[in-house]
Amino acid sequence: MNKGATIYYILNVYARIKITKLKWAYSAQIKLNLSEVNMNINENYKNLNESYLFSTIAKKVSDFSSKNPNMEIIKLGIGDVTLPLCPAVIEELHNAVNEMSCKETFKGYGPEQGHDFLKISIQNYYKNFCITLKLNEIFISDGAKSDLGNILDLFSKDNICLIPDPVYPVYVDTNLMAGRKIIYIDANEENNFLPLPDESIKCDIIYICSPNNPTGAVYNREQLKKWVDYAISNNAIILFDSAYESFISGDEFPRSIYEIEGAKACAIEFCSLSKTAGFTGTRCGYTIVPDNLNYNNMNLNKMWLRRQTTKFNGVPYIIQKAAAAVFTNEGQKQIQENLNYYKRNAKIISDTLDKLDIKYTGGKNSPYIWLKCPSNMNSWDFFDLLLTKIGIVGTPGSGFGKNGENWFRLTSFNTIENTTKAMERFYNFFK
Numbered sequence: 001m002n003k004g005a006t007i008y009y010i011l012n013v014y015a016r017i018k019i020t021k022l023k024w025a026y027s028a029q030i031k032l033n034l035s036e037v038n039m040n041i042n043e044n045y046k047n048l049n050e051s052y053l054f055s056t057i058a059k060k061v062s063d064f065s066s067k068n069p070n071m072e073i074i075k076l077g078i079g080d081v082t083l084p085l086c087p088a089v090i091e092e093l094h095n096a097v098n099e100m101s102c103k104e105t106f107k108g109y110g111p112e113q114g115h116d117f118l119k120i121s122i123q124n125y126y127k128n129f130c131i132t133l134k135l136n137e138i139f140i141s142d143g144a145k146s147d148l149g150n151i152l153d154l155f156s157k158d159n160i161c162l163i164p165d166p167v168y169p170v171y172v173d174t175n176l177m178a179g180r181k182i183i184y185i186d187a188n189e190e191n192n193f194l195p196l197p198d199e200s201i202k203c204d205i206i207y208i209c210s211p212n213n214p215t216g217a218v219y220n221r222e223q224l225k226k227w228v229d230y231a232i233s234n235n236a237i238i239l240f241d242s243a244y245e246s247f248i249s250g251d252e253f254p255r256s257i258y259e260i261e262g263a264k265a266c267a268i269e270f271c272s273l274s275k276t277a278g279f280t281g282t283r284c285g286y287t288i289v290p291d292n293l294n295y296n297n298m299n300l301n302k303m304w305l306r307r308q309t310t311k312f313n314g315v316p317y318i319i320q321k322a323a324a325a326v327f328t329n330e331g332q333k334q335i336q337e338n339l340n341y342y343k344r345n346a347k348i349i350s351d352t353l354d355k356l357d358i359k360y361t362g363g364k365n366s367p368y369i370w371l372k373c374p375s376n377m378n379s380w381d382f383f384d385l386l387l388t389k390i391g392i393v394g395t396p397g398s399g400f401g402k403n404g405e406n407w408f409r410l411t412s413f414n415t416i417e418n419t420t421k422a423m424e425r426f427y428n429f430f431k
């Protein structure tokens, strides 16, 4: 090897050693950095209250039943429908399944915001209440709960929201998850559980549920107009939950916020076939976002369309066909029979409370009856009393918020025979 080649060889070995050392140092550095980096998760989840309401009820009932096997327990706390889907819906489900089995009629992805045939049915349904909707204002969903949560994608987390207490817990938890500030407005005996706007409170997002869960209270047109005017003057938006609108009879109460003048400029409406047509397990609802709903020069209808087309791939065709059957003449007649059944149960409960002179809201245009615990008992004490003395299970009002204390929710979803028997026991015990 000549001198030049030797120098070249030594330099080459030296360079390789250096590179190897650098590689070791670099990989050690990466390991070090990885161990120093913290995964940032959404710590707002720490602010959620664990809901023990229904698990505590279930445990109390099973403990009592195992000690008292001869006591027949009647559940008037059920928040789910119990009657099956109506024949028109079942027939359309079968037809749609058959369509999916055939090459010529098979359907793949549909429009994310829903098929026109269902949107047209909903558009016609709203005409019954003298409301004109454009098809692009109707968005088909898998139920009101998802959309009530998802709609918050459109709003900054710096917004303040106004939520009534007591309340359907989804409004609270979805905002807590986003870290949004919540102001509670009292729904109580003084305002018949129908709070009205307070001009001294400034907020951006207002939740209204009418007919209400858990109180069964329903806003009239004058009251809702106050909310619409307040929202407009505060540049706020109303998120109106009309999941129980089909329980309203007659013309006294509005079925939709859009019956109120000005609402299309300040409200989004969420509705569902869950309680209307027994779709709690079938899953279909709809959300109305008016196409002239603008804040900060941004159009919420366009934003919601963008959000849905990005994060949602639509409700199954089969389910949308079944949902359209609800809006046919036959479907409407059949679901009305089921609604009447629940409403008869609600009347059995409210008639008993009337006879006993126990104060309550709901029960007339709602499946829920919200009663004041006799002798101003605490909600859980009243729960224990009903369970242990007369074998009736309901839901303690305090589980829905601080203003629910001393109140109690009964529901009309059990059978007519059980509801009658339960209210006979109730009357005989409290008379």
Ligand SMILES: Cc1ncc(COP(=O)(O)O)c(C=O)c1O
Pocket (backbone or CB within 6 Å): 079, 142, 143, 144, 145, 146, 168, 209, 212, 213, 241, 243, 271, 272, 273, 274, 280, 284, 285
């Ligand atoms: C007030 C209210 N809104 C929405 C929902 C959820 O409806 P869905 O089954 O369409 O998700 C419920 C269900 O109990 C409810 O009580």
